Amino acid sequence: xxxxxxxxxxxxxxxxxxxxxxxxxxxxxxxxxxxxxxxxxxxxxxxxxxxxxxxxxxxxxxxxxxxxxxxxxxxxxxxxxxxxxxxxxxxxxxxxxxxxxxxxxxxxxxxxxxxxxxxxxxxxxxxxxxxxxxxxxxxxxxxxxxxxxxxxxxxxxxxxxxxxxxxxxxxxxxxxxxxxxxxxxxxxxxxxxxxxxxxxxxxxxxxxxxxxxxxxxxxxxxxxxxxxxxxxxxxxxxxxxxxxxxxxxxxxxxxxxxxxxxxxxxxxxxxx
Amino acid sequence: xxxxxxxxxxxxxxxxxxxxxxxxxxxxxxxxxxxxxxxxxxxxxxxxxxxxxxxxxxxxxxxxxxxxxxxxxxxxxxxxxxxxxxxxxxxxxxxxxxxxxxxxxxxxxxxxxxxxxxxxxxxxxxxxxxxxxxxxxxxxxxxxxxxxxxxxxxxxxxxxxxxxxxxxxxxxxxxxxxxxxxxxxxxxxxxxxxxxxxxxxxxxxxxxxxxxxxxxxxxxxxxxxxxxxxxxxxxxxxxxxxxxxxxxxxxxxxxxxxxxxxxxxxxxxxxxxxxxxxxxxxxx
Amino acid sequence: xxxxxxxxxxxxxxxxxxxxxxxxxxxxxxxxxxxxxxxxxxxxxxxxxxxxxxxxxxxxxxxxxxxxxxxxxxxxxxxxxxxxxxxxxxxxxxxxxxxxxxxxxxxxxxxxxxxxxxxxxxxxxxxxxxxxxxxxxxxxxxxxxxxxxxxxxxxxxxxxxxxxxxxxxxxxxxxxxxxxxxxxxxxxxxxxxxxxxxxxxxxxxxxxxxxxxxxxxxxxxxxxxxxxxxxxxxxxxxxxxxxxxxxxxxxxxxxxxxxxxxxxxxxxxxxxxxx
Numbered sequence: 001x002x003x004x005x006x007x008x009x010x011x012x013x014x015x016x017x018x019x020x021x022x023x024x025x026x027x028x029x030x031x032x033x034x035x036x037x038x039x040x041x042x043x044x045x046x047x048x049x050x051x052x053x054x055x056x057x058x059x060x061x062x063x064x065x066x067x068x069x070x071x072x073x074x075x076x077x078x079x080x081x082x083x084x085x086x087x088x089x090x091x092x093x094x095x096x097x098x099x100x101x102x103x104x105x106x107x108x109x110x111x112x113x114x115x116x117x118x119x120x121x122x123x124x125x126x127x128x129x130x131x132x133x134x135x136x137x138x139x140x141x142x143x144x145x146x147x148x149x150x151x152x153x154x155x156x157x158x159x160x161x162x163x164x165x166x167x168x169x170x171x172x173x174x175x176x177x178x179x180x181x182x183x184x185x186x187x188x189x190x191x192x193x194x195x196x197x198x199x200x201x202x203x204x205x206x207x208x209x210x211x212x213x214x215x216x217x218x219x220x221x222x223x224x225x226x227x228x229x230x231x232x233x234x235x236x237x238x239x240x241x242x243x244x245x246x247x248x249x250x251x252x253x254x255x256x257x258x259x260x261x262x263x264x265x266x267x268x269x270x271x272x
Numbered sequence: 273x274x275x276x277x278x279x280x281x282x283x284x285x286x287x288x289x290x291x292x293x294x295x296x297x298x299x300x301x302x303x304x305x306x307x308x309x310x311x312x313x314x315x316x317x318x319x320x321x322x323x324x325x326x327x328x329x330x331x332x333x334x335x336x337x338x339x340x341x342x343x344x345x346x347x348x349x350x351x352x353x354x355x356x357x358x359x360x361x362x363x364x365x366x367x368x369x370x371x372x373x374x375x376x377x378x379x380x381x382x383x384x385x386x387x388x389x390x391x392x393x394x395x396x397x398x399x400x401x402x403x404x405x406x407x408x409x410x411x412x413x414x415x416x417x418x419x420x421x422x423x424x425x426x427x428x429x430x431x432x433x434x435x436x437x438x439x440x441x442x443x444x445x446x447x448x449x450x451x452x453x454x455x456x457x458x459x460x461x462x463x464x465x466x467x468x469x470x471x472x473x474x475x476x477x478x479x480x481x482x483x484x485x486x487x488x489x490x491x492x493x494x495x496x497x498x499x500x501x502x503x504x505x506x507x508x509x510x511x512x513x514x515x516x517x518x519x520x521x522x523x524x525x526x527x528x529x530x531x532x533x534x535x536x537x538x539x540x541x542x543x544x545x546x547x548x549x550x551x552x553x554x555x556x
Numbered sequence: 557x558x559x560x561x562x563x564x565x566x567x568x569x570x571x572x573x574x575x576x577x578x579x580x581x582x583x584x585x586x587x588x589x590x591x592x593x594x595x596x597x598x599x600x601x602x603x604x605x606x607x608x609x610x611x612x613x614x615x616x617x618x619x620x621x622x623x624x625x626x627x628x629x630x631x632x633x634x635x636x637x638x639x640x641x642x643x644x645x646x647x648x649x650x651x652x653x654x655x656x657x658x659x660x661x662x663x664x665x666x667x668x669x670x671x672x673x674x675x676x677x678x679x680x681x682x683x684x685x686x687x688x689x690x691x692x693x694x695x696x697x698x699x700x701x702x703x704x705x706x707x708x709x710x711x712x713x714x715x716x717x718x719x720x721x722x723x724x725x726x727x728x729x730x731x732x733x734x735x736x737x738x739x740x741x742x743x744x745x746x747x748x749x750x751x752x753x754x755x756x757x758x759x760x761x762x763x764x765x766x767x768x769x770x771x772x773x774x775x776x777x778x779x780x781x782x783x784x785x786x787x788x789x790x791x792x793x794x795x796x797x798x799x800x801x802x803x804x805x806x807x808x809x810x811x812x813x814x815x816x817x818x819x820x821x822x823x824x825x826x827x828x829x830x831x
Binding site: 282284285288289291292293295296298299300302303305306307309310356357358360361363364365367368378380381382383384385386388389390391392393395396399400420423424425427428429432433435436437438451452453456463464466467470471473474476477478480481482483484507508511512515516528531532535536538539540543 | 561562565566568569570571572573575576577579580581582583584586587632633636637639640641644645653654655656657658659660661662663664665666667668670671674675700703704705707708709712713715716717718731732733734736737744746747750753754757758761762763764788791792795807810813814817818821822825
């Protein structure tokens with residue numbers, strides 16, 4: 001019985017605290033939020049930043065590009081992370097590109113197809129080419145795997161490969177790099193696109209118009225398929241926030257990102 | 273004729289028994305398969321340092337200490353809020369109101385809300401607690417969001433447990449001069465306790481296992497939470513991020529295995545507590 | 557003093573009920589307000605947010621197919637398990653089985669998803685054909701996920717029956733199974749239905765697990781080996797990156813989902829009351 005009153009009192013207290021605290025943001029330090037694809041890299045940056053400035057707190061939250069941009073707009077976060085370009089209605093925000101991430105087209109290692117042209121790739125994803133035999137492979141139906149509408153990976157793929165042609169509604173949709181790689185590694189007839197940072201021996205990248213997504217080709221700009229990673233702020237950043245962005249864009253920060261397989265925006269950071 | 277009457281039910285009995293045993297064994301097999309799969313992949317990773325260190329290098333190195341603390345904090349907050357609210361509502365619906373349109377609407381919407389995907393609760397929590405109330409990503413935002421998410425389940429299971437308590441219990445209590453209050457707490461509550469805790473344990477499991485709603489409201493920072501207002505990353509979110517962005521499958525399964533062990537411990541403790549309580553009541 | 561307590565307790569219960577109901581109302585309003593503007597635009601057959609098409613009919617079909625599949629597999633197995641636990645299982649087995657079932661409820665759905673992706677999807681691809689990502693795969697994973705809900709709630713419903721039901725019936729010469737089938741199941745009907753409804757509700761609402769195994773193609777399925785997208789996976793998969801009209805369309809999807817669940821619930825309640 002007493003327990004019951006105690007619980008009631010506890011809830012009331014918690015709700016009161018919640019209401020009182022409602023007015024102030026309690027966390028000082030820099031808060032980043034947004035795209036799951038950018039998040040791991042931001043975490044590494046934050047860790048390195050902490051080693052340099054142990055007194056400064058940097059919190060990295062996820063939530064997706066839209067949640068991140070919305071949080072930056074409302075001031076809940078200092079920096080929004082986005083893996084897609086800003087939409088027209090978001091263009092009032094301040095943004096900076098911190099790196100590029102290249103996309104690899106992957107197939108099963110035993111798939112005999114090694115090279116695709118942009119046009120073939122477009123025809124595969126629009127559903128015009130439906131069988132591997134049309135591309136010199138086995139006689140089997142192609143299982144196309146794409147990312148979800150709205151994701152930075154998909155919109156970059158649409159911009160750079162599809163143009164005005166639509167991705168077939170029969171395309172299988174997965175919402176993470178890891179899942180797509182797992183599926184392609186398992187299915188001889190599948191094709192997908194993932195961030196080239198997570199390529200490994202379980203899948204085979206195909207060359208695009210004869211160019212493979214190797215480190216050299218990516219840095220030199222010969223490989224054409226990539227997406228931008230953005231930091232977004234409510235307005236021109238100042239203070240702690242600016243310090244962290246400056247660190248990200250410094251040669252130190254850029255070298256960290258390059259070490260993780262991203263294409264740095266600052267020139268001359270790494271030798272090809 | 274007489275013989276037939278007796279023979280048939282026996283065959284039926286045997287057939288039914290066979291079907292039921294098969295179903296149970298099938299479920300056990302699946303259960304073992306899933307749990308073994310996760311444990312086999314995850315246990316080798318678990319070590320003392322995995323338990324006590326904070327994740328480093330995106331979670332590829334270090335341990336999961338901060339995610340364990342975040343998970344416990346956010347689940348505890350959610351349960352502390354949702355349990356009294358849910359059980360109170362259930363008692364109100366079952367004991368204080370006459371069955372009518374209003375109770376039916378409430379029950380109906382509670383059941384319907386149980387089917388809304390958790391990411392919608394997450395977005396609600398994100399907009400309402402994180403942004404509008406300005407609590408930011410925090411244990412509190414996460415706990416409140418989870419509390420709302422499990423409320424329908426707690427209400428519905430508790431109410432069901434209360435309703436199934438035989439009327440005679442109440443009648444005896446009243447006839448002995450008990451007030452409504454005494455009847456509820458001395459007669460109805462003890463008999464309904466198994467059903468109620470069952471619902472609560474299910475909800476604890478859902479809180480611990482929830483990904484989408486927690487991700488949007490508790491946040492996903494790797495730092496150790498220090499108060500109700502700190503952000504954090506729960507173990508389920510850690511698994512999700514590690515596995516889906518393919519940062520480290522080993523550590524992902526290590527986290528999942530720990531999660532299963534954690535839920536197992538919670539269940540054991542809760543079940544023992546309930547059994548004790550029931551035994552105590554039986555003695556009285 | 558007693559009177560005061562009496563009044564106070566009534567008030568407290570009322571206050572608790574009122575606050576939970578207002579919270580539940582709040583979230584309902586939130587979904588409706590966010591989704592209402594796009595509700596008129598979701599009637600079409602094609603979903604392609606990049607081209608401003610927001611038809612969700614394929615997903616409605618997908619939701620029905622997957623939920624039905626999960627229910628067909630999960631409900632009978634679940635109820636059988638509950639009967640097993642309540643009536644047949646040896647005490648020792650029961651003491652192991654029950655916590656194990658609760659354990660299943662606490663495994664993150666993403667783990668089920670990856671498990672399904674590792675075992676069920678390749679099995680279907682190799683033995684039945686197609687890409688493996690399919691209605692069937694989703695139904696199996698969902699059926700496993702709703703088992704804990706169905707089993708534990710129905711078991712409690714069976715266990716809470718007064719013991720004289722059983723003793724009386726056995727004394728009258730009915731066999732154990734006849735007692736269960738003719739007396740206990742009907743008596744526990746309301747609890748078991750609640751279990752099934754909550755289970756199906758969970759199946760409809762579960763996102764993370766089926767995102768991985770359904771394939772999420774936005775096309776009308778032609779067999780149980782086709783990939784489909786459910787209303788929930790659509791929300792789960794795209795909400796994180798959606799903005800503007802796209803986001804509103806996803807909330808509108810949420811409203812449709814809510815209405816669908818309400819219809820399922822009313823049907824279930826109608827069935828219960830009719831019997």
